Amino acid sequence: MTDTSIVTLRQKLEALIVRELEKGLAGDQITGERAHEIANIVLEAVPEDVTDSELVKIIPTLDDKASELAPVVYKILSERDELERTKQLGQLRGMIRSMQNG
Secondary structure, eight states: OOOHHHHHHHHHOOOOOHHHHHHHHHHSSSOOOHHHHHHHHHHHHHOOTHHHHHHHHGGGHHHHOOOGGGHHHHHHHHHHHHHHHHHHHHHHHHHHHHHOOO
């Protein structure tokens, strides 16, 4: 991935976390104090200068210390899996076409 995709993934992660915390606060599922704790956990886990490979490894661990982040982790990992699957299927189709035409 390029630097642009890292920023995009990081921005997506941050936006999803904010949404999840806001939803939890609005529904009285978490307290303001817990939201603050979760924010600190994320800030500690995701450094400002994180690389793509580091971020990909960090995301699955975020819900280990804050189970409230499980929906965020699931959404991001599911989307990454789907993108990878689509990419692999495209490559496989290309190989099949080249074998048929070759």
